[in-house]
Amino acid sequence: MPRRARLDPVAIASVGLFGVAAVADLTSLGMSSSTISRRVQAGHARRVLRGVVKEGPDEPTDDQRAAAALLYAGPGAVLSGGEALRRYGLTNPSPAGRLLVLVDAQRQRTSSAFVEIERTERLPAPVDVGGLPLAPLERAVICTVRRLDRRDAVRAVLAEVVQKGRTTVARLRVELAAGSQRGTALPRQVLDELEAGVRSVAEAWARDLHRDSDLPPVLWNPKLYTTDGTYLAQADAYFPDVGLAWEIDSLAHHLTLEDWDATLRRRARMQAAGLVVAHTRPRRLRQEKADVVAELWGQYRLAAGRPCPDIRVVPVS
Structure with missing residues (x-):
């Protein structure tokens, strides 16, 4: 077996992100799946998600979890929701929640473990933030608030992004109207509040x-x-x-x-x-x-x- 086929940082870095790689990409280097399994069992590597591994046995970092979620989702996937907000320098309202990943509507991929997959006809062009592809800010905000069921939680997310001057009520309204209407009633009411001048919970x-x-x-x-x-x-x-x-x-x-x-x-x-x-x-x-x-x-x-x-x-x- 070629030396580079070993499951080590060099091999993973050549096809992965932040020390995380898809098993399919590693096998494309000439590594057998049995070799990967043996190294995971021996504690030299760790399985993060189905078909995704990382170097070393330790718990994955936040960057590694995000990278694993994107690799699990496949090519073209973008990170959205609260984790994307955190990476934009805003507050993630559900820090212990699943990572939301958007994929093309034709991709046959389902949610798993700490990853929530959303198939969409409106897969956005990614914004590179810290080496990871994120949904544009307005899309990440709306993806987040559509999943919240408490008015004050929705208020906190929308008020923060507007108060900090990162976007406008008008741009958020455009994004809200363009996507799925599930879960939009409460965000629409809170945008009305913001338009009236309210800037905090x-x-x-x-x-x-x-x-x-x-x-x-x-x-x-x-x-x-x-x-x-x-x-x-x-x-x-x-x-x-x-x-x-x-x-x-x-x-x-x-x-x-x-x-x-x-x-x-x-x-x-x-x-x-x-x-x-x-x-x-x-x-x-x-x-x-x-x-x-x-x-x-x-x-x-x-x-x-x-x-x-x-x-x-x-x-x-």
Whole structure:
């Protein structure tokens, strides 16, 4: 047998990814399947998926699991879903879940172990990220949220990608409309929220609370300026008729002293311009709804009793 036919890093590297290779590719080098099986049984290699092996007996890394999933799926496969989001630098909402791999509709391949196969007539052109072919960002996002059944989980995924400026609501709507409509009702409702200006799960809770209350109309995430063009802040919510800003003080945005200092400076700018600023912790939006509404009415009456400041308001686009 040729020396290169041994199941070693050199052989695997010539046909695989991240130290993982398809058995069919290794046999094409002249290696017998029995040799591969013996080395797996001896602990010199490990079977990751049916027809896919890796060098060494240790647990596969995240890169190796992803590579194995793609090799198992076959040529042209692309990684999508939460694992693709993680590789785009976003949050995977189900880190312990299966890896979603998209393949052409004609490919006869079924899900197995930690791999979920989705056959599609719209197999996207891959985007190379870290040496692996990923679905385009919008496709990966929609693939992810179509599989989530909790509104807040869908909100978290969609709000993060929009808030970070990685894509737009309009582009996500196009992708949502183009594919399978299974599981799209909830994402469509959350995109409506984002289009109205909501940019986080906590703000979505605030929107729900406001909708179910008798509070006056509010603008979500408008940018506030003085009449001379000085930027004040982008308020979480704003009651324009009285000059009341409503801030949702999420702990995630106040983890450091610098974060807290920035919040205090932001509050001081708004108050110096004549605005009344109300603050609410996210958990109270779910657990103390009546109290929050009562407090907002109190702040609203306070603002209404003062001259409304001359503020230029730019609604979220």
